[in-house]
Amino acid sequence: MKAVVFHKPGDIRYDTVEDPRIELATDVILKVTSTAICGSDLHILSGGVPQTEPMIMGHEFMGIVEEVGSEVKNLKKGDRVVVPFPISCGQCFFCQHQASPSCENSNYKHYGPNGDMMDQKGAALFGYTDLYGGYSGGQAEYVRVPYADISPRVVPENMSDEQVLFLTDIFPTGGLRLIGLSLKGEK
Ligand SMILES: [Zn+2]
Numbered sequence: 001m002k003a004v005v006f007h008k009p010g011d012i013r014y015d016t017v018e019d020p021r022i023e024l025a026t027d028v029i030l031k032v033t034s035t036a037i038c039g040s041d042l043h044i045l046s047g048g049v050p051q052t053e054p055m056i057m058g059h060e061f062m063g064i065v066e067e068v069g070s071e072v073k074n075l076k077k078g079d080r081v082v083v084p085f086p087i088s089c090g091q092c093f094f095c096q097h098q099a100s101p102s103c104e105n106s107n108y109k110h111y112g113p114n115g116d117m118m119d120q121k122g123a124a125l126f127g128y129t130d131l132y133g134g135y136s137g138g139q140a141e142y143v144r145v146p147y148a149d150i151s152p153r154v155v156p157e158n159m160s161d162e163q164v165l166f167l168t169d170i171f172p173t174g175g176l177r178l179i180g181l182s183l184k185g186e187k
């Protein structure tokens with residue numbers, strides 16, 4: 001398939017790469033219909049968030065379910081879904097307390113001799129470097145979506161991609177920022 005691949009700071013290419021495949025029974029493979037470029041992608045492009053291996057970019061995407069892992073219950077082939085950018089397991093303490101962006105299970109890679117980067121980490125993110133789990137992103141024809149029963153939401157037929165795509169990050173992240181400012185008494 002074709003995908004937008006980060007190689008090194010300042011060097012992002014439109015490459016031919018291997019198609020994603022089901023790796024765990026709780027995965028689905030999504031055929032991407034729309035994806036967005038985020039301001040946060042620029043942090044990777046500039047080298048501000050380090051990444052040493054080539055990586056498929058993109059944490060804001062939606063699409064059609066193409067293939068379903070054997071344990072996925074809530075989605076079926078052909079469903080059109082929008083996918084929030086944090087990857088969450090649905091089972092851990094944080095996921096059970098409506099704080100899934102702090103999921104303890106999705107970002108399982110260890111860094112540093114004492115795993116010190118693990119202490120402050122949050123959930124894994126799609127296409128956001130090995131620090132955030134090393135998952136391929138959705139600026140591609142297809143993407144693997146882990147824990148597919150937990151975060152993806154089926155989109156009503158009467159809504160266009162453009163009406164829901166920004167639920168992946170921009171809209172809820174902006175909303176949280178406004179809530180934070182109003183709590184601090186700022187406008
Ligand atoms: Zn974003």
Ligand SMILES: [Zn+2]
Pocket residue numbers: 088089090091092093094095100102103104105106
């Ligand atoms: Zn979790």
